[in-house]
Amino acid sequence: MKEEQSNSSLSCGGCGVSLQTESPELPGYVPQAALEREPIICQRCFRIKHYNEAASVAVDQDDFLRLLGAIGGTSSLVVHIVDLYDFEGSLISGLSRFVGNNPVLLVVNKIDLLPKSLNTNRVRNWVQQQAKALGLRPVDVVLCSAKRNIGFERVIEALDYHRKGRDVYVVGATNVGKSTLINRLISDYSDMEQELTTSRYPGTTLDAIRIPLDDGKAIIDTPGIVYTSRLTEVVPRSFLGALLPDKPIKPLVYQLNDGQTLFIGSIVRFDFVKGKRQSFTLYLSNALNIHRTKLERADELYQEHKGELLGAPSEEELASVPEWTRHSLQVAKGSKQDVFVSGLGWISVNSTQGAQLDVYAPKGVKVMLRPSLV
Template sequence: MNEEEMNYCGGCGATLQQEDPGATGYVPEEALQKEPIICQRCFRIKHYNEASSVTLNQDDFLKLLGHIGHKEALVINIVDIFDFEGSLISGLARFVGGNPIVLVVNKIDLLPKVTNWNRIVNWVRRLAKEQGLKVVEVVLCSAKKNIGFDRVIQAVEQYRDGKDVYVVGATNVGKSTLINRLISDYSDLEAELTTSHYPGTTLGTVEIPLDDGRNIIDTPGIVYQHRLTELVSKKDLGKIMPGKPLKPMVYQLNEGQTLFFGSFARFDFVRGARQSFTIYASNAVPLHRTKLEKADELYANHKGVMLAPPSEKDLLELPPLAKHTLHIQKGKSVDVLISGLGWIKVNSEAGAELAVHAPKGVKIIQRDSLI
């Protein structure tokens, strides 16, 4: 093996590095003595039927999507129902050409058990269409609870028509868990990992061979900085990402009242008739109600302490809060999504003026109610 080849993974072709285990091409020191040298992700797929989570920045990810558009393939786009708009890949349809897209909506186990699933599918289709995304099927599933995965497998078989399968998604949507299931259920892992990449041209995809000579292509997760999940510390990530079904919290608020989500965000009911607001967020994030006129002072004096998480130390790593003003029309039932943190359902018969304060850059969206 020449020196140039030693700089690239023998499985996926990614540039090898030892600095960041979460980035493409990571290889531990002991693996450098083996031949061919393969990155940690390829090693896990080959020996343990396990894909690890690797990420790309947005520019590199868009280059990867452009590559898919020149192939005949089935695209599996995995999104997170807890942060649907935040995890949806904007402009995906422009990059994948005429290839069919199956939209796999993960983490449905987080929704209340009384949820109308047909309504959720219709809601997803409508919002995907608004984003210009034409999908051949929407599959609701929970990789964690093994719900709906049989339909994912059936959809792959139904729509791929002998083509390769590209799996794409943002970080923290459960892509690795689903890839692991695809590997264990679908792939002939006795075959070697592909070595068809040319050094210097790869973006870190891993090709997992199928029985018919085609491949499942595991792509790195895209990092979207507009999601709070990308900005918080690892410790706080476990708090804002719910692990159990959401327990909606209903607050009857008068105008001039504020709800704090720890120190992560703040929701102001600025003006309107007394009405109810339903909070869908992790139970590990405490809510604190106060008067709007005292909210600035309360935050300044108690952020990171009484208003926690995050702690004072972790709060220093977050951008300052930015204000977003929202006007809810009369008779509307809408959600206000704070990307990565959850959403507030507004049932407004008389209309309402609201303000949301979240770390600068975090996406705030007003949408038709999910539930």
């Protein structure tokens, strides 16, 4: 049948990727009805060409690393977009190894989610220190909110200064706001009267999209990498609205004695196992339900009330979520630390008296201690 053959043999006339009609979130998606058009282009190219709007697509880690490796053979500026709310979960570890001598501009998105009282210079210094500790030495760090149009003029200034007439590769994990930022760059930079051109990389069928610039160079929009170590990738999609904040976070402060537990919805559990009475500040979506109880009752309470008293996800939805893994964390005396849970946010340990903590999160989700952001 002609239609079945077309799905597997046709390539996008814009970016060259193999076309498919099953999964809108993956590269090459085209609605079935669009297969009759000439030329046939994927939905992502169609939206860029006709609406100056890029759609976000995702690839697995192996494909993404092959894509990054090809950038090392070019002379380009690499713009790495990360989510401030999920910094360690969205930073591409080892990026410098893949992109060779090309400079990396680190654009930190979603600054609008932080409490307005936070000093942005302090946040920027913290980002630089954390990036360095994680092996990335960017030529510049820019804080912005693509959604709220905060700091975008600074992004443009930094891009102009560091590009030096080269192509620009935009890389990032899924859900960091990459497509929103790309759309702003398209409207500021690109002459979309030109046709989209193909950028094929050896060793993979994955293609990036070249968005032509007025000087003959291009912004290359790469698919987002999926990190399964982020809570956002393992919870039901119906729960994402509660999990991901869309307005400034209102920190929640809890005074806890050791032997007390906080349930964060029915998805994460925080135990204060041992230490002097102290306060902990939760920087999480305010749509999440927080429930405090005694540690000795925590197991029983969870079994009896998950998905109900403890909040979403529902018990039925939890069946598709990996079982909890316990992470035992020791906060040293004299240190100010955050307990970071990728995709959820973080909990600041406000005292410097030290604490023994256990955090339960779905298996595979990144849980770690880090220097305090606030």
